[in-house]
Structures are given as structure tokens and as C-alpha cells.
């Protein structure tokens with residue numbers, strides 16, 4: 001029997017309510033349906049405003065879906081209330097969402113958000129330490145990634161708040177890539193990188209894919225998208241009828 005997808009999104013609708021504009025409704029997605037399997041990198045495509053980032057945020061549990069299912073399947077996981085390690089993020093309670101984030105999915109957002117006064121090496125090692133990896137081993141893995149991403153060693157003990165935009169993004173990528181979770185969500189991971197670092201990130205994505213990690217990402221850079229994505233899900237296909245007609 002074929003393995004179930006790591007992520008199955010089925011019939012998801014999303015409408016935003018603009019509270020600052022008298023509760024005006026902004027329908028964005030209707031009937032969003034796609035799957036991502038282990039070892040597959042799926043890109044979300046579509047024009048600006050189509051809803052790509054909102055999809056990542058719904059999968060990560062930051063935005064609620066109005067309808068439909070967002071099922072994460074993690075082999076061997078005993079998700080509370082789940083069946084065979086499956087958890088529906090669209091219906092999960094906050095505790096289940098936090099657990100899914102710890103055990104199943106990572107998220108590389110566009111910008112680094114980290115605690116002030118914590119050095120870059122520790123920022124990158126933290127997700128491993130939180131999951132029980134001994135500190136020395138976590139710092140070693142963090143150091144290897146920072147080296148690959150060309151963050152000079154003299155910066156490792158400094159807090160990334162003062163780093164350049166590209167340096168912060170590379171620390172952010174290292175933090176997102178340091179764990180080996182079954183699903184990784186990538187929101188424009190190469191947006192402010194130079195060509196050399198863009199190639200390193202492309203390599204890191206391809207290595208994860210080869211190790212069986214499922215990835216769902218937004219890649220505006222067509223060169224990166226072509227190099228890493230197995231297929232593209234066109235989000236406009238799922239534009240709400242009201243929005244499509246506008």
C-alpha cells in the first residue's frame with residue numbers, strides 16, 4: 001500500500017475579516033486541495049496576493065481555516081486524539097498544534113524573530129536542544145550549518161539583531177534547517193541572498209528532499225524553484241469566486 005501523504009489539504013476555504021474596515025470580508029481561497037508526500041518539494045505558485053503565505057500560515061496553525069482539513073501524518077507519532085499519528089491542524093487544539101510543530105513540521109519564515117542578547121550559534125542550536133539533543137552536539141550541528149551558510153565565526157557569539165538582512169536570513173535558514181522533521185515549510189528562503197548563498201540553500205533543500213523530508217514552499221526566484229520543486233500547485237485555481245471575478 002502506498003504511504004499516506006505527510007500533508008493532505010482538502011477543501012480548505014479562507015476568508016479574512018477586516019476588523020478595521022467595519023468587518024468587511026475578504027474571501028481569498030475556496031476548496032484548496034493538494035498533497036505533499038515524503039521526499040517531495042512542492043512549490044506554491046500564483047500572483048502576489050493569491051494566498052500563498054496564508055496557506056503556509058494555515059498549515060503551521062497560525063491562521064485558522066474556515067472549512068476543510070489540513071491533515072499531517074507522522075509515522076510513529078502518537079498524536080493526541082489522532083488516528084495512526086494523523087492530526088488535523090484545522091481542527092486541532094493549541095496543545096496539539098504545538099506538539100505537531102515540535103515533532104512534525106518546521107517553518108522558515110521570511111524574517112528572523114529571536115530573543116535579544118542570544119548569540120547566533122545558540123539561536124541556531126536552540127531547536128535541537130529543545131528536542132533533547134545534548135548541547136555540545138546541537139552546537140556542533142549549528143556550527144556546521146553556519147559555516148556552510150558563510151556566517152563568519154566571529155559573529156557566532158553575537159546576537160543577530162545587528163546583522164545585515166542577508167546574514168539574518170541565513171541564521172534564520174540555519175535555525176529552520178537544523179532539525180530533521182518530516183515536513184518543512186519555506187516562505188521565500190532565498191529572498192535576500194546573493195547568488196552563492198542562494199546556491200547553498202538550493203543544495204540544502206535538495207539534500208533534505210533526498211533524505212525523505214517533505215517540503216512546501218514559496219519560491220519567487222524561478223531559478224531556485226526550478227532547481228528544487230518537483231511540482232507547482234497553482235493557488236489561483238483555488239481563488240474564491242468573488243475574488244476571481246473582482
Ligand SMILES: Nc1ncnc2c1ncn2[C@@H]1O[C@H](COP(=O)(O)OP(=O)(O)OP(=O)(O)O)[C@@H](O)[C@H]1O
Pocket residue numbers: 016017018026028046047048049050051052053054055
Ligand atoms: N491577517 C490578514 N488580515 C487580513 N487580510 C490578510 C491577512 N493576511 C493576508 N491577507 C490578505 O489575503 C490575501 C492573500 O495574502 P497572502 O500574503 O497570503 O498572499 P501571497 O500570495 O503570499 O502574496 P505575496 O506573493 O505578495 O507574498 C491578500 O489580499 C492579503 O492582503
